[in-house]
Amino acid sequence: MRLRGVGKRYSGGRPVLRGVDLDLVPGEVLAVTGGNGSGKSTLLRIVVGATRPSSGRVLDRPRQVGYVPERFPSDERLTARSYLAHMGRLRGLGTAEAVERGSGLLDRLALVGGADTPLRGLSKGNLQKVAVAQALVVPPALLALDEPWSGLDHAAHGVLGEVIAEVAAEGGAVVFTDHRESVVAITADRVCQVREGRASVVDVDPADRVAVTRVVLRPPRLPGPPLADPLLHGVFDARDDGGGLVVVRVAGEHSDGFLLAALRQGWSVVRVDEAARAHRPEHGGLR
Amino acid sequence: MIALVRYTAAVMFHSQRYLPPALVFIACMALFANDAGAQPVVPIFAPMTAVAVVCSAWSTAALIAVEDPVQRAITAVNTGRSWALLVAVVVVVLLTSAVLAGLVVVLPGVLGNDRVTALDLATGALALLAAACLGTAIGMVTSRLVIRRPGWSLLAALLLLVVVLLTRGLPPINPLVLLLARTESATAGVLATTAWSAVVAVVVLLLCAVVTQVVATRRD
Numbered sequence: 001m002r003l004r005g006v007g008k009r010y011s012g013g014r015p016v017l018r019g020v021d022l023d024l025v026p027g028e029v030l031a032v033t034g035g036n037g038s039g040k041s042t043l044l045r046i047v048v049g050a051t052r053p054s055s056g057r058v059l060d061r062p063r064q065v066g067y068v069p070e071r072f073p074s075d076e077r078l079t080a081r082s083y084l085a086h087m088g089r090l091r092g093l094g095t096a097e098a099v100e101r102g103s104g105l106l107d108r109l110a111l112v113g114g115a116d117t118p119l120r121g122l123s124k125g126n127l128q129k130v131a132v133a134q135a136l137v138v139p140p141a142l143l144a145l146d147e148p149w150s151g152l153d154h155a156a157h158g159v160l161g162e163v164i165a166e167v168a169a170e171g172g173a174v175v176f177t178d179h180r181e182s183v184v185a186i187t188a189d190r191v192c193q194v195r196e197g198r199a200s201v202v203d204v205d206p207a208d209r210v211a212v213t214r215v216v217l218r219p220p221r222l223p224g225p226p227l228a229d230p231l232l233h234g235v236f237d238a239r240d241d242g243g244g245l246v247v248v249r250v251a252g253e254h255s256d257g258f259l260l261a262a263l264r265q266g267w268s269v270v271r272v273d274e275a276a277r278a279h280r281p282e283h284g285g286l287r
Numbered sequence: 288m289i290a291l292v293r294y295t296a297a298v299m300f301h302s303q304r305y306l307p308p309a310l311v312f313i314a315c316m317a318l319f320a321n322d323a324g325a326q327p328v329v330p331i332f333a334p335m336t337a338v339a340v341v342c343s344a345w346s347t348a349a350l351i352a353v354e355d356p357v358q359r360a361i362t363a364v365n366t367g368r369s370w371a372l373l374v375a376v377v378v379v380v381l382l383t384s385a386v387l388a389g390l391v392v393v394l395p396g397v398l399g400n401d402r403v404t405a406l407d408l409a410t411g412a413l414a415l416l417a418a419a420c421l422g423t424a425i426g427m428v429t430s431r432l433v434i435r436r437p438g439w440s441l442l443a444a445l446l447l448l449v450v451v452l453l454t455r456g457l458p459p460i461n462p463l464v465l466l467l468a469r470t471e472s473a474t475a476g477v478l479a480t481t482a483w484s485a486v487v488a489v490v491v492l493l494l495c496a497v498v499t500q501v502v503a504t505r506r507d
Contacts, residue, residue, distance in 0.1 A: 011506070049367075050360035051507040067364040073355035077301035086297060089290035090365040134361065 001047075001142060001173060005056035007197075008042050016042045018197040020056070024142065024173040029164060030201075031188035032177045038194045040177040041070055041146050047175060048144045062142050062173075064091065066135030070146040070177075072127045074120055080106060080130045081115040084137055091138040098137065105133035109156055110240075125151040132160060136167075143167045145176040158237035158249065161187060186236060212236065213255040214273045215248045220266030245270055288374070291366055295350070295375040296382075304349040305383055308342040312387050320391060324398025329477075332411040333468035335391050337452055339384060339418035340425070340460055344444055347380045347426025352437075360507075369507075370500050373432075377423055377496060384419035391415060402472075410473040413481045414463055420488035421451065421460055424495035432503035459484035459491070 003022040009015045016039045024030060024047070034040045045051040046058060048067040076083065081102060088098025106115045109129040113122055119130065128151045135143060148160055164187060168174050178184055184191055192201045235258065236249040250258045252274065259269060299305050315338040320331045354362070363369040392412050395403045429444035431437070451460055463484040470477050 045360065045507075048364045049369075050364055052504060063367060065364050065367075067361055069357045069361065071357060073358045075355060076298070076358065078297060082297070086290070086294040087361075087365050090294060090362065131361075134365070 001061050002059045003046070003053075003056065004059065006043075006046060006053040006058065007055040008039070008046060008051070009054045015054075015197050017046070017053075017194075017199070020199045022047075022192060022199060022201065024175060026141070026171045026173050027168050028189045029168050029174040029176070029187055030190050030192055031184040032175060032192045032194060032199075033179060033184055034177075034194035035179070039197055040194050043192075043194060043199065044144050044146050044175065044177060048142070062140075064138055064141045066138075066140035066143040066167075068128075068131045068135045068143075068145040068148050070150070072131035074122070074124075074127055076119040079116045079118055080111060080122065080126075080133075083119060083130065084133055087134040088137040093138060101137050102133060105136055106130070107242075109133060109159055110153075125153050125156070128152055129156060132163070136163060139170060139172065140167060141172050143172055143174045145174075147177055147179075149178065156239075158239040158247070161237060161249075212249050212274070213252045214271075215250060215255065215259065215262075215269065216241070216271040217246050217248065217262055218244065218268040218270055219246060220268075222266075288371060291362075291371055291375040292378050294362070295372075295379045298354060299350050299379055299383075302353040304353050305346055308345040308349070309383070309387060311345075312338055312342045313390070316391055316394070320394055323395045324400050327471045328395045328400060328403050328407050329410060329470045329473050330468050331395075332391070332414050333464045335411075336414045336418045336460065336467065337464050339388065339415050340422040340452060341448055342387070343380060343384050343419045343422025344426035344429070344448060345422075346383060347376065347423045348430045348440065348444060350376055350380060351427070351430040351432055369504065373427070373496055373500055373503075377427075377492070380423050380426070381419055384415070384422070388412060388415035388419065404472065406473040406475070406478055410467070410470075410478050410481050413478070413485045414467060417459055417463065417481070417485035417488040420485070420492040424488075424492040425451065427499045428495045430499070432499055432506070435506075459487035 001024040003020055006017060006020040006022075007015055008017040020043065032040045032043055042051070046053050048065050049058070049061060050067065078086070081099065084102025084106070085095060085098045088101055089095060093101065103115055106129065109132060111126055111129050113126055119127065122130065128148070132145070132148060135145070143164070145164075149157060152160060164174050164176070176187070190201055190203050192199050236251070238246055238248040241247050248258075255272070259272070263269065316335065319334045323331055359372065363372055366372065392408050392415070395408075425444060425447045427433075429440050429447060431440060434440040434443055451457065452464070454461055456462055463481060466477065466480060
């Protein structure tokens with residue numbers, strides 16, 4: 001998918017974007033960065049087709065697009081399960097399949113409050129989970145997420161990172177906005193900086209990439225001190241796997257120190273894998 | 288398209304925004320049609336046609352306002368066609384209006400009116416269909432998609448309704464209401480005039496839908 005000379009000006013206002021050229025490549029994760037009001041969200045809305053550019057063209061947008069807005073509206077009375085079923089049907093699924101996919105995604109994202117709670121009764125973080133789930137109810141060829149980590153809890157951070165990697169691994173193009181360099185660095189392949197309406201794309205230097213080790217641990221029988229100091233041991237994220245185990249992604253170079261610390265705290269190591277390669281976190285990981 | 292109509296209907300029924308216009312319609316029906324078992328039915332369709340214009344416009348504007356703009360953007364992205372959202376709104380409002388119109392049309396039969404003819408009922412059904420189309424058109428062009436400020440939107444809707452209902456001879460509704468009010472029993476000529484009004488109303492609806500979609504797309 002390509003954007004050529006894209007500009008946007010809302011009625012009566014100054015241009016928000018000017019002459020943006022951007023290629024979204026299947027299998028690649030692109031981060032859009034910039035300050036507040038720099039035009040990141042507008043660029044994302046143009047990418048997904050929620051708004052038309054005032055000038056320029058958008059070429060070869062795929063049919064299956066997933067869009068996660070910055071703020072998911074909270075005044076719907078539909079339940080989360082019913083909403084996802086409707087969104088699945090809009091994207092061509094049958095009712096049973098849409099319900100199954102939606103429920104599976106809500107389980108994976110650990111929606112607190114239940115899938116049968118009306119959307120207006122959910123907290124900001126749980127609404128964000130529904131927003132992410134509706135974008136994934138059909139595997140998207142283009143996934144666009146506007147500040148997707150905002151409001152998500154600790155466990156969902158890890159799941160979202162996995163989801164982004166999975167969409168890219170299946171050949172989908174992913175574009176997200178975030179203003180935190182640490183998140184951008186471990187998630188994106190390329191970075192598009194938006195400043196005063198102009199966009200410039202830079203590749204992330206391969207030298208910045210670090211190995212990520214995935215460690216599966218069993219907690220101690222008696223509650224003890226926390227797992228390990230995430231800042232000290234290069235932990236990217238940690239989540240419960242639902243079966244009493246905890247999955248931790250940690251920078252490869254720190255994995256020995258992390259494992260030693262965890263064992264000393266009474267944790268038991270179930271499995272250690274080299275999961276993927278990511279970019280070097282700059283501020284001690286995702287959190 | 289069926290999935291989108293189902294979603295739009297679900298949003299409308301969960302929001303209960305359809306209730307005030309529907310209750311006003313039923314209250315007017317009780318007022319104007321309480322003697323439908325005995326009196327000629329065509330004159331009853333005259334005020335109910337005018338009421339149907341107002342209630343359809345109200346339902347349309349309410350249904351468009353109930354969906355948050357961000358939610359609408361998500362729905363448009365998931366649907367892949369933003370114009371389909373407007374079509375779904377029109378379909379849902381027309382279906383709701385058809386149910387309400389059905390109540391008016393079957394009422395004389397239910398109340399045991401033995402003078403009512405098939406021509407009378409066909410005339411009434413077509414008049415209410417024309418009213419629903421015109422009301423939906425007015426609701427669309429004065430909705431939030433075209434006029435952002437709620438106050439101006441309401442004022443524009445009231446103004447348009449007054450003009451459409453009260454301007455003598457302005458097709459399609461004003462001449463139709465006057466014709467129905469003067470008719471004791473429908474003839475083929477009355478039915479043809481009513482059908483023509485319905486055609487004009489459908490054309491107005493299509494034009495207003497295009498205008499609304501063009502303005503909404505430019506605004507986004």
